[in-house]
Amino acid sequence: MSLETQWHAGRLGTAIGSHRLLFGHMYEDAEIEREAFRSGGRVFCIASAGCTAMRLSAHHEVVACDINPVQLAYAERRVRGGGAEVGDAERAMAFARAFMPLVGWRAGVIRSFLALSNVTEQVEFWRAHLDTRRFRAGFDALMSPAILRVVYAPQFLSFLPARFGALLRRRLERGFARAANATNPYARALLLGETDDEPRPKMPCVQFVLGDAAAYLESCAAGSFD
Structure with missing residues (x-):
């Protein structure tokens, strides 16, 4: 099984079963992306736990992609106002x-x-x-x-x-x-293990996409994102 299909399996371990919530929070500083992209542009990120998508959506149109449907649904719930959950x-x-x-x-x-x-x-x-x-x-x-x-x-x-x-x-x-x-x-x-919940924009502009990030980006026309 390749690394790509292991992510698609939606599990960190080798057990066979349904997709799982892997990340309840993200541990990367979204300020890096916020400083790199001009305000008002269209940007792409991995959905994961939704933290980066929420921070970017305050000043950008965001496309958030994830190969794990459970993770993607969780990120969307958080962006829409849902609480944080515990992942693997x-x-x-x-x-x-x-x-x-x-x-x-x-x-x-x-x-x-x-x-x-x-x-x-x-x-x-x-x-x-x-x-x-x-x-x-x-x-x-x-x-x-x-x-x-x-x-x-x-x-x-x-x-x-x-x-x-x-x-x-x-x-x-x-x-x-x-x-x-x-x-x-x-x-x-x-x-x-103490985390703060992410601030949620009043009107988040986030499109959620289920799929492989590289494949999705390859399908987009040149200039689709900043």
């Missing part, structure tokens, strides 16, 4: 967070870390209190192919680099060295 990705992240106390990551320590707004202090706190030997050993084990295969299909893991856990740890530190935790909703979502 959130369940997997919650499972990983359940091990935090075992490596010394207690709620009070994490909240103190997330309250910081000076990136230098954040890196110092990370190295002194969070990036411990116990954490490194546990995190690297959790990010190993043997454990990840419990949740994810092989197609999603075949391209992962060697020592994936160590790579992610370096990227975490790099992120904490660049953005203030106190104003970073993605840090709070990652470490505590």
Whole structure:
């Protein structure tokens, strides 16, 4: 089964069954797209959990595409006013967070870390209190192919680099060295699972399309999007 058809299957794992809701939230900053596209234009995005579509629809005409019909229907419900739901990705992240106390990551320590707004202090706190030997050993084990295969299909893991856990740890530190935790909703979502619902435009202009994103874009005439 190819990566493309695995997405079409609507499941992160290998079990056979109906499509599932994979993402209850998106974890990419839509401000990148908002800054890149001129206001009033027509833009394309992956529907996923609807977060990017909602943010873009305030100033753009949006086409939101997804290959998973369950995910597409959920994104449309959210854009029309529905509440956030929990997807398989959130369940997997919650499972990983359940091990935090075992490596010394207690709620009070994490909240103190997330309250910081000076990136230098954040890196110092990370190295002194969070990036411990116990954490490194546990995190690297959790990010190993043997454990990840419990949740994810092989197609999603075949391209992962060697020592994936160590790579992610370096990227975490790099992120904490660049953005203030106190104003970073993605840090709070990652470490505590706390997310804010997206602001909804009064009259969202979003067209929802079921299908493969690349195939849809190839079918569009040149100049259809900004």
